[in-house]
Amino acid sequence: MKIYNLLSILSIITIFVINTVQAFDIKSSLKNKILKKNKENSTKTKNENYYMIFVNNGSSNSGSHSKREEEQLINSLIDEITTLIIDNKNTYKNPSKLEGFEKRSSLRKRENQNNKSALAYTISSLDDRTIIYSYLSDYVADKVKKLPNVIACAEDRKLYLSDRKGDRMDEMNKLNEVLNETQWSGVSVRENADIHLSLLSQGKYDGNSTTSYDKNYYYPSSAGKDIDIFVFDSGFNFQHPEFANKDERTIKCAFATKNGEIIPIENEDYCELTYGKEYHGLMVSDIAGGLTHGVAGKANIYGIALQVSDEEDDYPSEYPSGSDEYPNNYDEYPSEYDEYPSSSDEFPTDYSEIMFKEGSDFYVSFISNVLAALKYVDDNMLRPNKAVFNFSFIIPLNELIEEDQYIIDYFRDYIDHMSSKGAVFVACAGNESELVEKDGKLSYYPCSFDNVICAGAVDNLGEITIMEIKEKMHSQIELLEDESNFNVDEINEKIKEYRKKYNEEKDNINNLFKEKIMDPRNYRKAAFSNYGKVVDIHAPGYVELEYRDVDGEDIKEIGMGTSFSSPIVAGVAATIMSENPNIKFDSKKMLDYLIEIGQKNIIEGISEGDPNVFINNGKHSIYSGNNDDEEIDLNDEKTSDTVDSDEEEDSFIEIETDDVNVDEVDDEIETDDYSVDEVDDE
Template sequence: MKSLSFAFMVVVLFNYFINALADNDHYIITLKTKINHNDYDDDQNVKDAVDVFVNDKLNDMYDIIEENKDTYTLENGQMDEKLEELDSIVMNKRHHRSTKLLFINEVNPQNITAIQNFQNLQNLQKRSDNSTEILDDKVEYIPVESKLVSPICPLDSGYAVVIYASDEVIKKVKKLPDIKRCNKSIPSENHANTYYNLDYIQKETNWTNVRVQDRFKNVSRNFYSHLSLVSQSHFDPENTEVYDNTYYYPKTAGQDIDIYFIEETGYFHYDEFDTYNGSRTVTCDAISDTNDGFTELSYDDERRVKGCGVSDRDSSIHGTIVSMTAGGKYTGAAKKANLHIIATSLYTHTELKSLEYIRLHARPNKTIVNISRGGRGYVPEIQEIFTELSRNGVIIFVSGGNEHENCDSNRFRYGGFDDVITVGATEDTIDRDISNGYTFSSYSNYGKCIDIFAPGEVFYPSVGGFYLFEKDGTDYFRDYGTSYATPLVAGIAATIMSEHREIRYNYNLMKKTLIDMSLKDILYGLPDKTVNRFVNNGKRVVLSPNNAYHGCGENSGNYKCSKGCCSKDNKCIEFDGSSVSQSCLVSMGCQSEYSEFCLSNKSTSTSIRLVNNRCGPGYGSCIIKSSRYIDSVGCCSKDGYCGTSSQHCGKGCQSEFGACYSSN
């Protein structure tokens, strides 16, 4: 028992360590030097003084790196190889008590003479080994070409240096005196296909860091579209022309979240189940078999790491595809989540045993259960254990079913049960129009039982011998059903949980979060009394791979209309007083964030006709209505005239007699 407790503690500490990993990167730092660029180039004394000052600051930064080197740990648990120079430099540096490094400028190595010249001016004598010693202060300088910090060049605004820093190091460097600016070194575009800005996406999503999967982005068959669809808002070809088949997701990607799968089988001999050098768990934990009973697999059982299955299975591949969809390296939504197969026969008593095993081993508020199977007939025992798991902080996702029926009744297993999040599916998109991804599928169940919809067709490395496409020696195939829409949503839930570790997610909170984040009213063909919600992972802006933006708002790269307003359906409309200008009314959904202006909806009066274009008390409104429809919309200026210019619609506009800019 003690050994098990110790092992558990090691796992917890390891997971904590992995979760706290830094995102190491290069940063450009501008130092305050109070110099003119020309003075630096033309006056040797100024140059020497500045180079000494910059070198001292680089030494300060290097000290911070040494003191915080543990924060450079990579995702695989190894130290960043760029820190290897510390082993050689630091040992030499510490030969003497008063020692500094002389950081050589790789572009302009003459800076190494600056300190020597500066010291000579103060009666210094040259020492050996290309270093100098200050006679009074006993300081030794060791020349180095460092990959961690180095000078770059003087600027009109100061002096630029570069540092390779972890998140923690850069926070401390920013607190040093004489730091003017600090910006991450960002990649430049070298071809027209670089259309996304990771910093912009990070700002939009509030993710700690953004990761991008754009495999097959140049293949026009919508491969991996089950992922790209959930990381953007509704695609409109009129707004962005080309579909962005890229999956954007947070770097945490479900890390330290457990996803359990009740499936007949699950086999892991695919690159999809990469554990990233042991930083996540992919295991078959137990087998609940009708013929052989329940067996928890020991740690030395090879089935635990290779995969397992029940003896009376109907399918040998379903569970493998389902678990790939939730957490596969390429096909999955939560690429770093822990994946646990509980191989379970298709009977409720074996399912009940599997759910009890999960209840005993689940970590509250860090555990998800995926059940991509169904049937008919109410099982109160299953409902009760669902409720118990939910009460204990376990979140259960179930497939809505593929019968194309209303699943409101608890006779539908398990879409009609309580305390579960039930997922419906949209139509196929591979080799088809991407708009099918927003269309209610011909097989999915529907009704009040469905909480949310997701793409039903998935693309994966072939596990059954058939394939559609071969790439780099790997065959790929596709399948469809609510069985796959469900783990996709479960994986997105895992990414939400890993991004917000401070929040204790349970069934109610996760359901609310997914609903709040979902895209509303974009699905077509839904039966009555079925929710119109499409899952989204938090990244909503639609980007154009060919940088063509004809609309506005999140459906068009968050572009703003240069003239007029951004309508509810993300179209730019120039306000000209015609009936179409009603789209510029706030009450009609005008999006002020992306508009030159929106029109106030405070006006309640209308006119049949106007005399001499006058408006106001005694005259009437600039909103003309000659029948049941509004014919035109205008603004009533402060001096009582109808028009559509800024003089009419802006300051002083009389909102009770016409439209006005909403900013008034």
């Protein structure tokens, strides 16, 4: 009996111990789960950004999915992304920024019922790829990457600006020679033109003392007529007199883009500037198609305003180092030897009344806006073989980084797609003085794409020449320091002599530019210009331009940078397209044409094996310049909008001045009829 009682007690104790252990294990397991969950929540890094979500939409060449099925797939994915965002708002460092993104997108939500979410929406689609745009925390982005059909989730990338900051019968005969040389249907002349224009229509000027530089800009009278130049940039103001001929062409702000959305424009003459007083888009448009400073004065200009988000922290607080505006005038250097600046100091450059503005390196917008804008133009505005796109910005991307590679591939494929429709793309090389293509490293786009004509810059102002003269002067000064035969007074006299000679040579170079005369020493690659095998062609890197500021004042400046080389090339392309309507140009055909008529191997400073082509519009003959200050427009007007090489055309020269009646001039200098075939025979 005692043994039985003992066994019962032991059984009870055993059961109690087992239950206690199990209870502890359950409690411990629950605790571990709670700790794990807390740890997981604590590791949700609170960083966020705008994202482009690349999606396989199920489309294929075989048409296995209908359009409706594709929309259902995309909308379902948008719903999932929206749910993820809502459920994980605590992972955002700044939830108010997410709320702002949702608020700004609400208008698009109301206007487009296909996309039901204001937190995620499509911005572009090409074949089997669709891009959904959203504002994601890093935690949500990681979740989105794992969703079905998501190819990649890439942070939006910033775009960077790349500006650096005779008698009448003789003229008639000259223009007939131009017609014979170029085979243009008509020729117009802008006398006393800016250097960046006069250089386009003549061969290399060698400075021969028997001839003076021809300051005329000769161009086909069609001047880009009926060609659309799309300028993707920071903002526009087309109220300036440079765009006064709206009666014969279309000049307007087409639309704006922000956060990948298309924003309608209320005033076609004025698009909101990305930065309060940053006039990059205005300047670029003037060079492409302004009446005085532009290459193609009859081309249609469509401004596409690429804007950044509304958040204050998306704007730079100040200009980065080296991009401040240069002052208009400089004080004279001190004459005392011990106060003379070191060789590292910048020498002054006086451009008199003309302001000089160096380029800016801060960003202007995001690549999502470019992709959305391309899609909109492609769907609504593109006319085959009538469109030239100008991109005066660079996007640094690395093809070895997976997210960058998806952006590169999509951007390239969309440009290829539009180029196959007859669009021509021109982009600047950038102003970093760097090699553009870098295997396995950062490179610059869209300049690097095959179907984009990449424009580098030539130092037509003479910055490099001035620097060489400065270096020569410093070498002479250093030699003086080693001379024991001179005392301090003699050294100071010598330094004054060297300085005087330097200033004279510097002033001569500056005066040549102000007087619109090319210095033969300046056919060089600009020091700031990026370079390499993908830089297809070079154009002037210093330009004179005008624009209207936010206060309504008309400003004249000298601009520098490949941002201006690009619209020069785009403008020449537009004049070629208007002059040759029967040629179905795309980017590659246009590049081949530009290379054929361009000036080969005249630019110093380009590495052997890299393209060495200076832009030209087809006229290579060099005439002795007209030094008269009076400006005369000489227009060879054609009798029809297009020219058929098999049809005969009447040719006459029209000279327009304040003192000459145009009708009288026509009567005086009308020439015999001739056909293009006859010119070929000649």
